[in-house]
C-alpha cells in the first residue's frame with residue numbers, strides 16, 4: 142500500500158490522477174472561477190507532463206537504475222554511511238539526481254503527498270537501488286512535520302517533497318515550526334514549468350519569496366544538470382549549525398529532463414571551536430556565583446552534546462533545568478535535575494547559563510533572579526552560531542561553537558562546586574516538595590477525570606526509551622510537567638512556534654525512527670482536528686502508535702484565559718465527548734472511549750499491546766485549567 146506503482150512511467154501520466162487534478166480544480170468552478178478551471182482541464186497537468194515526454198526528456202525511466210550506485214538505504218541516518226561519498230556521476234532524469242543526492246545524506250524516507258509536478262522524484266525513489274521509501278500522507282503539513290520529527294529524532298536532515306503551489310503552501314506552518322526549532326529539514330518543492338512561466342499554468346507560484354523568511358535559504362534550481370548539486374547543497378546547509386529548514390523548488394521541465402551531472406564529494410560541517418577567552422570568562426563568572434543554574438535546550442541534543450552536557454553538569458555540580466529536546470539529558474530522578482523547582486531556581490539564581498536554546502518566552506526572555514528583592518541574575522548565553530546569541534537582553538558572557546566542545550572546555554576551565562552546597566540542597570528540597578504535592582492529583586479518583594490522572598497512569602507504563610509527543614494546549618502543558626523523560630531525544634513538543642497539528646507527523650516519524658520503542662502521542666481534542674485524518678497514514682503504512690486524547694470538549698488553553706479576561710468566552714467550545722476513537726476505528730485503526738479514572742490504566746495497556754494505531758479517548762473535566770504563570774506574550 143502507498144507505493145507509487147506505475148508513477149513516473151509515461152503511462153502514469155494522463156491517467157485519472159492527472160484528470161483528478163483538473164477535476165479538483167473543477168471544484169473551483171462552483172466558486173465562479175469557471176474559465177481558469179476549464180483551461181486547466183484542457184491543458185491539464187498531465188498534458189504539461191506529456192510535453193516534457195514529447196521532447197524526449199524523461200522517457201526512459203529505466204535509466205534511473207543507474208543512479209545511486211553504491212547506495213545502501215538500510216544503513217540508517219548516519220550521513221553518507223554506506224554511500225559513495227566521493228564525487229559521483231549522475232545520469233537519468235532530475236528526480237533521480239535529487240534522490241541520489243538525498244540518499245548520500247542518509248535519507249531513507251521521503252514524506253510526501255502526490256502531485257504530478259514531483260513525479261520524477263517518486264520515480265527516482267522507486268528505481269533507486271535499493272528503493273527509497275515513499276511515505277505518503279493526507280496533508281502536506283504532516284509530510285513536513287514528519288520530516289522535522291525525523292530530524293529531531295535521528296539528528297540528520299529529514300526530507301519532505303511537496304507538489305507545486307498548494308502543496309508547498311500547505312507545508313508553510315510546518316516549515317516555520319522547523320525554523321523556530323532549528324530542525325534540519327529539506328523541503329523539495331515541485332514548480333510549474335519554466336517554459337510556460339508567466340502564462341498561468343496550473344499551480345504556478347513563485348515559492349522562494351514566501352519561504353525565504355522561514356528557511357536558511359530558499360531558491361529555485363532551473364537547470365536539470367544542477368539538481369543533484371543543489372539538493373546536496375540544501376542538505377549540507379540544513380545540517381550545518383545553526384540548523385534549520387532549507388527550501389528548494391525545481392521547475393517540472395527541469396525535473397523531467399534526462400541529463401548527466403557530477404555530484405560533488407560529500408562535505409561534512411566542521412565543528413567550530415569555541416574562543417578560549419570566552420570560556421575563561423564564563424568559568425570566572427561561575428567561580429563568583431553562589432546560586433548558578435545551567436539550562437539545557439534542544440540544540441544540546443541536536444548538536445550531539447548531551448554526553449558532554451551531562452558530564453559538565455555532574456563534574457561542576459550544577460543544578461540543571463532542561464527544555465525542548467534537552468529534556469532527558471539528565472534523566473528523570475537525577476539529583477541535579479531541578480526542572481520541578483524551576484521557579485525557585487530561576488527566580489533566586491545569581492547566574493544562569495543557558496545552552497542551546499533561545500532566551501525566548503519559555504525562559505522569561507532572559508530575565509532571571511530578582512526574587513524577594515535579590516539582584517538580577519547574570520546571564521550567559523551559549524549557542525552553536527554567533528547569530529543565535531541573544532541581543533535583546535544584557536549578557537554577562539557568551540560563547541559560540543560546537544556545543545560539546547564548549548561544554549567540555551568549560552568543564553576543564555571551571556572549578557567544581559563544593560560538596561554540601563546549600564543552594565543545591567535548597568533546590569533538591571524544593572523538587573521533593575513539588576513532587577510530593579503532585580501525588581494526590583496524579584492518583585485522582587475524580588469523575589470526570591482530572592487530566593493529571595492520565596499522566597499518573599501513563600508514566601507507570603512508559604519504558605525508558607519511549608517517545609512521547611505532545612500536541613495540544615493545557616493537556617500537553619500537564620504532560621510537559623509530569624512526563625519527565627529518562628533519555629534525551631524521546632520528547633517531541635512543537636517548540637516556541639506553538640503550532641497545533643504537529644502530532645501525527647511527529648508520530649509517523651517516531652514510529653519509523655524508533656521501530657521498537659513505545660510511541661505515545663498526547664493529543665488535545667482541539668489539536669486532534671488538525672491532523673487526525675493522518676491516522677489513515679498510520680493504518681496504510683502499518684505504523685502502530687498509541688494516541689491519547691485528553692478530551693475536555695473545549696479549546697481549553699483559549700477558553701479559560703478568555704473567561705478570565707472577559708468573564709465570558711466564544712469560539713472555544715468543541716463537541717463534548719466527541720468520538721475521536723471512532724474516527725480512528727473508521728480509518729482502520731482501533732480505539733476506546735474512557736470516562737472513569739479506573740479505566741485509564743487498563744485502556745492504555747490494551748492500546749500499547751494492540752500493535753495497531755489506537756486512540757484512547759479520555760473524557761476529562763472541562764472545568765480544570767492548567768495552572769500557568771506565563772502567557773507567552
Ligand SMILES: Cc1ncc(C[n+]2csc(CCOP(=O)(O)OP(=O)(O)O)c2C)c(N)n1
Pocket residue numbers: 612613614615616617639640641642664665666667668669691693695696697698699
Ligand atoms: C495552528 C494553531 N491554531 C491555533 C492555536 C491557538 N491555540 C493554542 S492552544 C489552543 C487550544 C488547544 O486545545 P486542545 O488541543 O483541545 O487542548 P486543551 O487546551 O483543551 O487541553 C489553541 C486554539 C495554535 N497554537 N496553533
Ligand SMILES: [Mg+2]
Pocket residue numbers: 665666667691692693694695696697
Ligand atoms: Mg481540549
